[in-house]
Amino acid sequence: MEVKIYDSTLRDGTQAEDFCFSAEDKVRIALKLDDIGIHYIEGGWPGSNPKDAEFFREIRNYQLKQARIAAFGSTHHPGSTAASDPNLKALLEANTELVTIFGKSWTVHVKDALRTTLDRNLDLISESIKFMRQQGKTVFYDAEHFFDGFNADPQYALATVGKAMEAGAECAILCDTNGGSLPSQIQKGINAVKEKFPGIPFGIHAHNDSDLAVANSLTAVEMGAMQVQGTINGVGERCGNADLCSIMANLCLKMGYACLGPENLKRLRQVSRFILELANIPSNPYQPFVGRSAFAHKGGIHISAVEKNPKTYEHIDPGLVGNKRRILVSDLSGRTAVKRKAEEFGLKFSKSDPVAMQVLEELKDLENQGFQFEAAEASFELLINRTMGKSKKYFELVSFRVIDQKLSENKDPVAEATIQIQVGGQLEHTAALGNGPVNALDKALRKSLEKFYPELKNMELIDYKVRVLPSLAGTGSKVRVLIESTDGQDQWGTVGVSHDIIEASWQALVDSINYKMYKAEKDNGAEKSVERRKTR
Template identity: 45%
Template sequence: MRDTVVNSNTVSVVEILDTTLRDGAQGEGISFSLQDKIAVVRALDELGVSWIEAGNPGSNPKDLEFFRLAGKLKLENSKLCAFGPTRKKGIKSEDDPQLQSLLDANTPGVVFFGKSWDLHVTEVLRVSLEENIAMIAETAAFLKAHGKTVIYDAEHFFDGWLANSEYALSTVKAALDAGADRIVLCDTNGGCFPDTIADGVRAVAEKVPGTILGIHTHDDSGFASANAAAAVKAGCRHVQGTLVGFGERCGNTSLAALIPSIEIKIGLPCLPGGKLELIYDLTRQVAEIANVSVPDNLPYVGGHAFSHKAGMHADGILKLSRSFEHIDPSLVGNERSFLMSEVGGRSAIAERVKKIDPSITRDHPVIAELARKLKELEAEGWQFEGADGSFELLVRREIAAQLAAQLPAQNAGLLPAPFFHIEAYRVVSEHPTGETLACSHAWVKVLVDGQHEIAAAEGDGPVNAMDGALRRALTRFYPQLGKVRLSDYKVRVIDGKNATAAKVRVLIESTDGIKRWATVGVSEDIIDASRAALVDSIEYKLISDIEQKTKVH
């Protein structure tokens, strides 16, 4: 833990407070179970954030129980802090049950928030300006007297500073004089621009020199990360946000997008050495726990952050990576990808094919044929830029076809004989249905090494039912498929002018709990398109397992 911060204007370390379990939990659709919260704490501790703001123990029984259990955790890098308001108006701090709950949480640190905007004091809190100052000061003194590291969140600070700078600064001074260890300036409404944030930070630094200043921003104007970065450059050495970026309204600063900028671009360390490269995987781990997806366009860690589609870009990257990439993706645990499309060019295709067969160069006949097929298939509605699994199978089939025509013996291992063949299938949906759990039923007959297997399954929809029946039939032959599940399913109508006869493109994402891959299918029949994507998904998994065993041995 970095309690070495002494001067926000000179210290070369930025401490990170992650509020996924508090502010993040206020985001729409986000709900953590008790075990979810413990899992998030473990992930954030592994990443190495300085503080984990774990909830408001005075707000609900689940948070109270969490703090009881969390006290038994042995954290290596992080410290927990509880969150709550100032004392209520008209009572003493020692008589306030919410402040007592903050002490009962038994965390090393406590974050409390108070009003910095006179509008909120008089119109929302409805107390006098003087009483608000007393509430802030007395709360800070009470928590400090009980041995806590006290972090004061100056709520609506920048709006308050613009409206009445003298009063906003006096609230900060009151908390600091009463014993607060850190002063966090909050853009609670998320409406400020970076220049306002920087000016506000500098004004506070001038008023209270030598103080550890922090920043807490929201993304309502799309400037959360920019505002936080501006605050750091202006002197803040404590940053609050949520790893994935979800939170109240439009969300909080995404720490996964901000931390790399601070470490790599500004040059100030935020995490223990060697931890930055874990941020890609751990961001996905926290997103999975929250049951959300990491936005593909999230800087640094998004799936598209280092993806290249245009042929000119791909060619430039292969010659000089920094020509079209602002950092080395491996620094954050991400990796470069070339999106396969009709505009991708041979260089991009060759780079992807090298991962399967390093001997194939840009001028190889396989590359020319793949480029031709990509244009032809995309004209028919296929799209491979988001379906790496299907593209890899396309590559393997083309390499195998050309080698089989020239040197059949060299085909071994690139594309094994078909793992299975679907001889027949049937999917039925019933509406309305008396079933409480499922409205669709599927039946499938497969052939594997001369043996037939028939299986049936029910599901919430026809694709879910078909997926269940197909994997149930194949698990007898390939037990590893029991761990595979669909993690995402998308349907796109390709040409709407044909109405219900239009082609559809189905993109599915699958996972075995460790790896993720995406496959695609196209047809006028949505069930048949789904079948094609499902078959590719299973074949990709089985081929990957064979390759993994080959590498091990």
């Protein structure tokens, strides 16, 4: 059995709020999607967006493995003919062998949005598709608002689909454009299509406004849909499109469809991250299958059960989609958790090892002080290393000073930090300005260290969170700072706690830099051992 995947991340996806790509990004994404075995890639809507024309020009320079690029556009304008319509012209100029034409299925839309007659709309569908067929194109027909249209006037909605197929469309994709349909309504609409046009090749395009896009898409597949349209991570207009990550995982792992194949499926998480990274959008930790927390275990009972048999609290093996099991460390967890956590970092010791006890004690102590490691795994990894006597000091602080200066009521303050550090006996004295004290301190520290450790240049702080902790009787309140850093490849969190916000930030900052250095060494070590294996 096969279902073809039609990716619309580059077209419908870019209609999401705060989500956009340059033509260059789009090419990189298309190559990645081709690489994992996506069948169709919708590159854009050349008639509506000049940037999309650039993508189509550019992608022609690449030899794709198997994906077919589609250009997207509407039926021709009611006031023109197919041959003279600027939208269809732009579609032809995209120079793809495959085009997707969308037309109106819902009487309300024909009358109010398109402002034409029901008969004229049928002509538009027919003429636009026939014209494209004459130009040698393969045509997919997107029946926009099919299910709402079917609800309002079943005969008319079905007639639009009939016209498209008669005109030579290869597949009719039934769209739940407003995303409001229930799976039972999807069933009803599809049953009617199958009854009226037996054996017709059809697909599904679902939006997520009722949080049912994935369920509706899978329902359609169960009823015989041969094409599923969606976007990676479910980005798209309003609440988004159907998330292809969940759809492809379910098709492959639960429903017995070949889909991407098991090897490509293992790259699902990586592709999901790659696209978010290019769009500069934070990932959703709770995203099914590919999210950071999708296989994260926190409760002690859960952890020990998963330890015995992962099936107890996991619906699939996380490795199948390129994700991994995570054991969250908190005061809820015991020695098993510490041991498992250490294993995740590649450090091995047994549950009865005194190091495990020591880490646990230190952990409890730090958590009492207000530290929290669930979002600061890098700090926790450094803590284990320290307890095992493995940590390394990359630099020594001599002193720092931060000044915040506001020169007039309507001017922003300027912060300046000076810092003295020592690296291998060499004293370094640096100053930097910043848009706030922590920013200035971060800049000064990095400026002084980059000379010794050039790998710090590609690292940046991407998130900074401060939380005031409830104070205990007789003490002032403390703050906890969480910093999220990245080097483009990985992302890691570190934590600091103090009565002083600059000090708490400093601790998290130092952990972040130490972690980056430690990670670089670890990666280097891994590369070396691979090389060694090769030469043997």
